[in-house]
Amino acid sequence: MSDQPRPRIAVVVFPGSNDDGDAVLAFDRLGADVFPVWHADPDLPSVDAVALPGGFSYGDYLRCGAIARFAPVMSAVARFAGDGGLVLGVCNGFQVLCEAGLLPGALRPNASLSFVCRDVELVAERTDTPFTARCEPGQRLTMPIKHGEGCYFADDELLGELEANGQIALRYAQNPNGSVADIAGVVSRDGNVFGLMPHPEHAVDPLLGPTGGALVLGSLVDAARERALSPV
DSSP states (O other), X not given: OXXXXXXXXXXXXXXXXXXXXXXXXXHHHTTOEEEEEETTOSSOOSOSEEEEOOBOGGGGOSSTTTTGGXXXXXXXXXXXXXXXXXXXXXXXXXXXXXXXXXSSSEXXXXXXXXXXXXXXXXXXXXXXXXXXXXXXXXXXXXXXXXXXXXXXXXXXXXXXXXXXXXXXXXXXXXOSSOOGGGEEEEEOTTSSEEXXXXXXXXXXXXXXXXXXXXXXXXXXXXXXXXXXXXXX
């Protein structure tokens, strides 16, 4: 990886973000240059991808992500995504993307009404997205979860659309939170925005445990590098 160009990835930091540092370290280890971007910034730097990390944006005193969607930086993120830019949301970042309308569906309190924190096994449903290209079809990935409102919800009509359009990229092997159809991660209709509830940034270093997250974040680094090298 050292002889390949390093793509530029922005990590958005909200008040209450607590996994932004982990995301920076993970992307750096996987071969990207990372640029933290404060929530009040109205513009993004020149980057090849954007990541919204986990945490408790603005304290999550309303619905998780409902306040963060109005942050000045989110207008820039929406423009970036609208232009085809790659955007990843992890846990709270997934919630923010859904609240902002950049991903379909919503996140609700866990079916158990309890906070869950443990490693879970995921099944790769799609391996042709910029976020899962390093995975094999049906591959099992292990990553940690830590959330109280990670139950993904879509009504029957939306669920049918997600299934028909192939927008379900990851499913839980054993559902930990009551998410409809065991959904752990969904991609936008155009395929350039992805949200997942498990934390890939905590599953990169083999010294710390499973490394399934490296396949997801590494896929994004690969895709961002390809876009950086593409002629304008």
